[in-house]
Amino acid sequence: MYSFKNDYAEGAHPRILQALLDSNFVQEAGYGEDSFTQKAIELLREKLGRQDVDIHLLSGGTQTNLTAISAFLRPHEAAIAASTGHIFTHETGAIEATGHKVISVETKDGKLNPSLIKEVLDLHTDEHMVKPKLVYLSNSTEIGSIYIKSELTDLRDFCKEQNLLLYMDGARLGSALCSDDNDLKLSDIPSLVDAFYIGGTKNGALLGEALVICCNSLKEDFRFHLKQKGALLAKGRLLGSQFYELFRDDLFFELAQHANKMATILREECSNADFSFLTYSPSNQIFPILPNALIAELQKNYAFIVWEKVDSTHSAIRLVTSWATKEEEVRAFVEDMKKSNEL
The missing domain is CATH 3.40.640.10 (Type I PLP-dependent aspartate aminotransferase-like (Major domain))
Known part of the structure; x- marks a missing residue:
């Protein structure tokens, strides 16, 4: 997890x-x-x-x-x-x-x-x-x-x-x-x-x-x-x-840049998968809107907050990246998101 x-x-x-x-x-x-x-x-x-x-x-x-x-x-x-x-x-x-x-x-x-x-x-x-x-x-x-x-x-x-x-x-x-x-x-x-x-x-x-x-x-x-x-x-x-x-x-800025870079990967990949967002967020927090069924699948391997119900079948989640977020984990999340969405 x-x-x-x-x-x-x-x-x-x-x-x-x-x-x-x-x-x-x-x-x-x-x-x-x-x-x-x-x-x-x-x-x-x-x-x-x-x-x-x-x-x-x-x-x-x-x-x-x-x-x-x-x-x-x-x-x-x-x-x-x-x-x-x-x-x-x-x-x-x-x-x-x-x-x-x-x-x-x-x-x-x-x-x-x-x-x-x-x-x-x-x-x-x-x-x-x-x-x-x-x-x-x-x-x-x-x-x-x-x-x-x-x-x-x-x-x-x-x-x-x-x-x-x-x-x-x-x-x-x-x-x-x-x-x-x-x-x-x-x-x-x-x-x-x-x-x-x-x-x-x-x-x-x-x-x-x-x-x-x-x-x-x-x-x-x-x-x-x-x-x-x-x-x-x-x-x-x-x-x-x-x-x-x-x-x-300036380690402070180096760490923040890494967090933002990881969030950018998630943001771009969610956009490429045609998911919309609850709000425009250019920082290290993003709020993609996903089908509830997809959210349930992702929750088997990843922890995140379900932020807000959008309609009867979709919710916005919050994904937060940090100074220590591993790029391989970000890539794994993206791949699991794509695979689960295709099911």
Whole structure:
């Protein structure tokens, strides 16, 4: 049984494990004040081309989102997210548990735009309702679409006009930046959003996300929020060592490129077999629509998520490739798909 369920089924890239092993007996300070974390932060600032950003390393995406968003918002303020957004659908109400409502917006492609956000603002006009304050987006999105530079620029300009914060979930940022459709550079992002994170968990790290705070007003006392939310790790060195290894010679992008390459093979072969897709996805997640009988056959040898029922005989599935996905397994899936479809 080979899994295309997610991009964190494997452990970590061997170089990450070797870096952790090599530094295992080096004694270091705790809580992110170690030399590995400081080196990683300086390296990330260099890659971003911004020495004025604050960078904090956290263990996972949900922890990063709830810590950041709850720190950035006042008690009566809310976040706006696409209805497919991770904070709305897959974080067990983590944001709401901190006292902040998530206002959902229906979208066709998983992406927000100024007109969709304005509809929310027009409905929330006084103190009898929560006040929309933060716009949450994911790049790549939960359904595999990506934001290009002009889209983010439009969002930034609109958010500034409306005094809204713009926050980007970057759990799969590597895949988005390495997509063939992308025109955005990592160094572009700090000028386009108020805060974002660079996902390591889904791109070769054992665990870890790097939260980048670009807006000065959001930086104060953030380590207090980290500690209060259980996100200030005593052994923060484990995160620092991994991010330094991922970025010291751009391993981060190499791994994302591999994941995208494997997804491209699956996407092209599904298209060649005349299967349509639930959504256009140029990243490492694809959503082909297959006959239910074919899905049942494929599930005998492959693990994947049946995403959505399309009609009485067809469903969309989600196939996710990772930094470690083996091309021979991708080719085997394609061949089994073709053979089973012919039966």
